[in-house]
Amino acid sequence: MTLTGDTVEDIEASPETFWKNTLKTELSDVVNEKAPEPHYKPEETRITISTKRPKQSFQKRFGTLSIDWNIVENKLRSWSHLGSSLHVEISFIYKEIQLDTTNKLAARDKLIAQQQASGVRPVWKEVYELFECSNAVCPNRGFSCWRDPSNKRHVKLDSDTMDKLIDYAEEGNTLEKHDDDGGCGESSANARNATRRSGQARLAFPMPVDEAPKSYCDWLCNQVTNKTWKDAYQLACRVTLEKGYHLGRMYEAQAVDAKMLATSGVLPGIAIQFVSRIGDWLDDICPE
Structure with a gap:
């Protein structure tokens, strides 16, 4: 998920100075605004320096926000004769901090309150309300449930699956209300698709990763x-x-x-x- 993308032109300061005086603060503000809870931490930074020539580019990855700006500046200096054709793209990759169930629920409630206070549609709340089980005879009553339309079986949804469904809804996709008459085929398909499409961080490879x-x-x-x-x-x-x-x-x-x-x-x-x-x-x- 991309939170934002900004373009800055004609920077006269050195890369390290621009980072310390401007970009670092702006990055922190965006992360705090767009993803206040659950907490996220920086995982890596990717920098690409390119020119108008399609095959002339320089790419470098750094852990978290520990960027060696000397490497970047040296490359810019070596290509300085190219002038305005130089393009620098910086991508900051953040990873969600895994919380225990109690903290995750508290974080969810805090985000809902923030969304409501700012007038933002509380997607998290709507998804949880949609899948909350109220069936008196279901052992999962009070938790999140998905009903299988083929056999009416209730399937308890864990927090990871709910996170995937929320991601799916926040992408602008529709999750329809489950009906007791079994007319929730589209919703269940969406749930399965969300589980498959949003489970990006948990891909398992049946071979060495370099193969x-x-x-x-x-x-x-x-x-x-x-x-x-x-x-x-x-x-x-x-x-x-x-x-x-x-x-x-x-x-x-x-x-x-x-x-x-x-x-x-x-x-x-x-x-x-x-x-x-x-x-x-x-x-x-x-x-x-």
């Missing part, structure tokens, strides 16, 4: 006959391996890594496919 890109690339190539597409898939695979990227991380940060691949010369449409179809590939080779 996964090649296997994934072979799978993609087998889906098409166009040689240009196959060549683009193979280039995306090479870039992924050469830069040491993990397919699971790429699936989590699709917008960021699709841009990275495109900057490295991969066709834009193929770049988007490469980061977004990882889940489909795993579903195909590891059927439930």
Whole structure:
């Protein structure tokens, strides 16, 4: 999920000075505003310096917010003769801190209160109300339940699944009310899709992670006959391996890594496919 994206032009300060005096504070404000609870922590920072030449780019990753600005500044100086054609893209990747159930519920209630106070539609509250079980004979009464329309069986939803459903709803998708007559087929399908599509951080690979890109690339190539597409898939695979990227991380940060691949010369449409179809590939080779 991308919280925001801003463009700043004609910066006259050094990268480190701009970070300390401006960007660091703005980043903190955005994180506090957009994701106040549950808490998030910085996981890594990705910096891409590119030019108008499609294959001329420099990429560097740093842990958390520990950025060595000397590396960035030295590269900018070495390319300073290119002038206004230089473009610097910085992506800050944050990861949710795992909370125990009590703290997670408290964090959820706090966010609902903040959303209501600011006039924002409380998506979390609506999703929890939708799936709250009120059936007097259900052992899950008072908790979150999903009813299987095929057999009316109640399935208790854990907090991780509810988080996925909330993510699905916050993307603008519709979760319809469950009806006692079993007319909730679309809602249950949405629930299953949300579980599959939003479970990005929990992808499991049935092979060493350094072998996964090649296997994934072979799978993609087998889906098409166009040689240009196959060549683009193979280039995306090479870039992924050469830069040491993990397919699971790429699936989590699709917008960021699709841009990275495109900057490295991969066709834009193929770049988007490469980061977004990882889940489909795993579903195909590891059927439930």
